[in-house]
Amino acid sequence: MQPNRYAINAYHSAQLTTPPLTAVVMLYDGIMVRIAAAGEAARKGDYDRQFKMVMSAARIIDGLNRCLDMEQGGSVAISLREMYESVARALFRSVGRESGGEVADRLVSAVRMTRDAWAEVAGLPPSSTSTTVSELPPALREDAP
Numbered sequence: 001m002q003p004n005r006y007a008i009n010a011y012h013s014a015q016l017t018t019p020p021l022t023a024v025v026m027l028y029d030g031i032m033v034r035i036a037a038a039g040e041a042a043r044k045g046d047y048d049r050q051f052k053m054v055m056s057a058a059r060i061i062d063g064l065n066r067c068l069d070m071e072q073g074g075s076v077a078i079s080l081r082e083m084y085e086s087v088a089r090a091l092f093r094s095v096g097r098e099s100g101g102e103v104a105d106r107l108v109s110a111v112r113m114t115r116d117a118w119a120e121v122a123g124l125p126p127s128s129t130s131t132t133v134s135e136l137p138p139a140l141r142e143d144a145p
Contacts, residue, residue: 021122024064028115029127031060032108035091039104047096054091061088083114 018026038053065084068077087107094103116126 019122021118022124025115025119025122025124027060027064028111028118031057031087032111032115032127034060035104035108035111038091038094039101039108042094042097042100042104047100050100051095054095058088058091080114083110087111 034053034057038050038057041047041049041053061084065081068081070077070081073080087110090103090107094100097103112127119126
């Protein structure tokens, strides 16, 4: 399978034009949408989809975690690492459980607080209080082929 040249070019363009703090906020938005989708899937009993959304959110969380500079970041980096690991653990434990929807709701709220703190630093508006699955990229939507 050959990579989509348009997607690669768009990614490189975004790297050059998106300020780093804005990119971090966008990653948090992506995490929240995926966690919300996992919760919706759990409520429907669609545990395969829940797993797919949990894994997608976990990959973003892992990427943020790996970018932390533990030497320069001090207590902030330590707190972020603890939060990332806690959210990931809770996500993984929620897969296949009836309570997965409620767990997802709590995790979205927790991630939203950190997202909004980054947004404030970046001069961006806070997130809306509702995170919907319609915000997912088309390839991750339930109706995707």
